[in-house]
Amino acid sequence: MKKTLISTTIALALMTAITGCTAKQNDTSVARSQQQVPSPLTVTMLARYESGQYGVSAAEILDYHPPSNSIFVVNAESGQVDILDASIIGSAQAAKDPLTLNNLTKRATLNLASDLQLPRLGSVNSVAIFDNLLAVAIERGDGKGNPVQGRGFIGFYTLDNAGKATYLQAVEVGYLPDNVVFTHDGNQVVVANEGEPNDAYTVDPEGSVSIININNNVPEQQATNINFNDFNIQSARHHELPKGVKINGPKSTVSQDFEPEYIAISHDSSQAFVSLQENNAIAVINLKLQRVERIIDLGSKDYGLAKNAFDASDKDGKVNIQTYPGVYGLYQPDTIASYSIDGADFIVTANEGDARDYAGFSEETRAGKLTLDKNHPQFDAIQDKTQLGRLKVTTSIGDTDNDGDIDKIYSYGSRSFSIWDAQGKQVFDSGNDFERITADRLGINFNNHNSKNKGDNRSDDKGPEPEALALGGIDGRQYAFIGLERTSGFMIYDITEPQHAYFVDYIVNRDFAPTFEVEDGVVTKGDPSVVGDLGPEGMKFIAADKSPNGKPLLLVANEVSGTTVAYQLQK
Template identity: 25%
Template sequence: MYNTQHNSYIATITMKLSLKISPLIKLLPFLCLVACASIPSPTANWHVDAVSLYDSGHDKGTEIIGVQQTTLRAVLSNFDTGEVDVLDVSKPTHLKRTARFNLGLTKGEELTSVAFHPTLDVFAAVIDAGNSPGRLEMRSASTGAVLDRLTVGFGPDAVVFSGDGSVLMIANEGEDFLFEPLNKQFFSPEGSISLVRLSKTGHINSHKNLELADVINHQTIVINQGGRFMEREIDWNGDGKISKKIDFNGDGVIDKKKVLLGYFEGRDVFGTETSGEKKILIPVKTHSPALLEPEYIAISPDASKAYVTLQEDDAVAVVDLRTEQVISYYGLGASQHKTDSHYDGWVKFDQALTGLREPDGITTVADGRYFVTADEGDTDSDSASLADNQPTSGGRSVSVFDAATGTLLGDTGNQLDETAFANKIYPERRSSKKGSEPEMLVAVELDGIPHVAVGMERAGAVELISLADPRHPKVVALGKIAGDENKSPEGIAHFEVAGEHYVITANEMSGTVECFKISRHRAE
């Protein structure tokens, strides 16, 4: 474990989806980079400065991080080792590990998320048990001992506390697929939302698993006509492992050909032999109950409602926490703006994008009046859908919605990618996919004005966005994560020390945690 300091880099749904999208994206050799865009004006009065780096000692796996403001401690999950680190963040320039707990997972289990209780010496951890229901564990943050546990839904992927610590919610994604060879059928358990009420000591008082209804009849939901698919790891041949290359059709040759493997809800499922079982292509039948996969949760400040991203369906489920019911679905529509959509060695932000938002992270701001999404994208479009003018996956944006109605107020357009380019970290090889990929975000109030800090998974950075005008969210600063290796910030959290604001990211592909200080710009 080590710490270091280094310099940072500065820097509606009823819409008509009618813009033309290029039918094919060609991958060409890297030539040179040329900007052809208006870079956001450097008028922001905030900096995001990296102040320290914590190395877990593992090459990867540091995925989710949560901070307890009252004690200035953080919990950090490692999906690769099944461990939880407890960090002292009271000195942001010198992050220090105070404990490491191995959760003792069995084969096939994965630690997917952690969260620190707001006030108690307790953290929550959720474990994905593959084809069996997952579980929640409430553990001591001092000793790691299990205080309580609970069986939850399939594929728990995120755990979140309410501000007062009385409610805990889990997004059970249920994204694992199985293959039944006799009938050549693929199937998946349905996703759900766990609502857990806690005692004042952090023990489980009650639990309810909320099922997700068919959302197809909700007026705000855009029905996509097909041509989208998800890449999923599936043990197709039943040998208990995921093979990265496999001779699907048994002809003795492994090449790039697509092979029909079976069917999912009446649609063809293909695999590419050179990708094997790691990337089997599941067709997206919009609003299939099996594809309603809760991703992340934002609980309103008064703990009356929760907003749950359904990434593959480009929607948010609204939960009334008083009645313990899913009461509505908000379709999120598409972001339309100019971007760079070709990996051809030239960065030109002049191509039209119509991208389904498909958000991962979500948070609330302004006392719960708005919810804000990080529009990463998760599905892929085939050439046929592009020819049919279907929207692509991922808005490459951060979007602001009215929490009471689900009405879109505004989004960042292409500011995220343009700011990354201005700071020389735009991942041009991702232009034909989802750009810099906004992943998770956290609310930060600066001088009484709501902001969000968003982790840019492919650019390896944090961008700060002002919501002073919710209809025109503006990127005002960027902080770069240290190093040249693949970093992939996943989890992000905010905390304060002596009135100063900090954000901290868990960088899953480098095994590190970066701490940034948010500070005012000082005039030269």
């Protein structure tokens, strides 16, 4: 594949049938693409930073400070935050060689361990900026040898117009702070504390949401921690817990089992929508009353429907997108975001999926190992590795009649993104767009891995694996940008009308030809520096009035390639 940004808008208008898809399905896809992409965005790479670190989460979550033209990027494993100089974007032209562009420079690095002066600090997980205040989430061990089971901290810094960060203070929050955001008014910092168990599953801290009040741009010394204890069995609000919410940790209470992952804030800063990924749910937090309003069960996706057809095998050697009645996907969103229309909030989710897979407990298995009800429509297909036999599924749910065998097969994630109203009703799902579009554009290189070039390699797992997500308004239209963690690149959808969202483009800066492999942070084959951008983990939309060049930008942090990229977006 040539060294260039790949845009699929034109290619999709010329789609032809691919192996495993019926002609009828492809005709529908062509018509939809031609009708719904009247004026696609022009996406241009302007700037890029290469950390030179591969497979060690050297670029994860990021945010932007307009006064200093600085990009703050989480370098997770180092426990640091890299500060990149984005001023070059103001005069940058389209990249001639996007795969190897390296024109962003690093201004400085924040070392949280040095600033906080606390033992047992671990990875930095998240950053957020409001005006000249920077908040950074860092995890901590518990003092008993468990690396992330202690209470974490939010480190606060003040930023000047040159991008210099001055340490202010640290505020203790819950166990394993995984995401930190500011409310839109800047009056509160909200933190999702994942509370992940240790590998032996002998210690399982409670998941929680922390709120830190901000007064005159100065954070309070203590956080308010909101837990989910009231939803435990025999507690006051257990009856409010929807039956479909997935609770399966061994000997864990509901509050221990809940693992808050990511946060979106309502347009009026009164609510926080918190993804509970492993639980396939969203918690709604009242930020004024500082209590849990409700828990939303996201349900499942029916892979028996033509619009949801997918490829379930990494051993078939081809694109094989088909329906499987009796098989379902749990949405299990990672990143979530929100936007409003006429005062009504809508929640957008990147439905990555995640299993509990630890040495002390694992729910994950292959479909071929399930004890399936003999009347299940896929009883024969699970015996075939080129069909359903390899699909990774959960053993925790699916026995609907309690007779010891599985009646419904549930896999992780839905290989899509969704839009929900504030009450949790789904108003849109992208169906099988991601697999269909990448298969049409990339052929057998679809569902690729992000640490080696091997097409169809992730079909048995979570496919393209949507994870990163950002929203932004351009010329009166609202767009969603969804990063595909495994295949890499990002999808663009127009979501101006939530019920009628539609695909706009797919952008990927990756060469699928070279042989390379990264294992546990070590390059074992080839040269990943020539491959491009791998594993988008975090995204940030920059509006035109905040941008260095006066035009909307999308910043993307790629954790496997350790690269940070700035794209210009223009109609």
